[in-house]
Structures are given as C-alpha cells and as structure tokens.
Amino acid sequence: MNNDKFKIICLLKEFIMMLDEIIINYPKRDYELRNRLMYDAYQVLEYVYEANYHELKDRKSFQIKAIMKLNLLDFYIEYSFKKKIISEKQSYKISSKLLNINKMIYKWMQYEKC
Numbered sequence: 001m002n003n004d005k006f007k008i009i010c011l012l013k014e015f016i017m018m019l020d021e022i023i024i025n026y027p028k029r030d031y032e033l034r035n036r037l038m039y040d041a042y043q044v045l046e047y048v049y050e051a052n053y054h055e056l057k058d059r060k061s062f063q064i065k066a067i068m069k070l071n072l073l074d075f076y077i078e079y080s081f082k083k084k085i086i087s088e089k090q091s092y093k094i095s096s097k098l099l100n101i102n103k104m105i106y107k108w109m110q111y112e113k114c
Helices: 007-023 028-053 056-082 088-113
Strands: none
Touching: 007 028, 007 088, 028 056, 056 088
C-alpha cells in the first residue's frame, strides 16, 4: 500500500479497509447491500487505476464512472444509516472520506482540461 504515490489510490484503499471493518456488522438480511458496497468500492478503485494508465484523451470516461460509483456508495451509506445498520458517527466518517475522494477526482479532471 505504501508504494502507491497516487493520492487518490491511497485514499481509496484506506476507504475500502475502513468499509471492510464496518460491513462485518451488517445483518444477513442486508446481504445484497453489503455486497453492493464492497463491489462498488472495488469498482471505483479499478476505474481510477484504469484512468491513470490510459492516455489523457481516454481518461475522462473512467473518471466519470468512478464519480458515478462514488455517488452510489454515498447512497448506500445513507441508506445503511437510515436502516440503523451503521451509526451516525460511522456514516459521517465514511461519507467524509468519500467526499474527499470525490473532490480529488473532480480536481484531477479539471487539471487535465488545462
């Protein structure tokens, strides 16, 4: 994990590890929600890696897909909080991490327009 110099990747890995600790407590009846959370988190990581390795002209589609998945993750977190699966503190912690990642991807996209 420490060999990644790309800050967004490092934050995503931290987010996935944080999420992994939290979803252990999800009840079995919310199995699908738990799986969607982890699957979409890994998808965001995959899209960011793909965007990073593609040429500038091809990156935007992967960046947009990553932002879309981040918005879905935010919805899943909000839904989990409303169902009282996670606490307000956990929800806030995860959402703030997501917000930072989202901002960084938007800035990355804006930087490449210049």
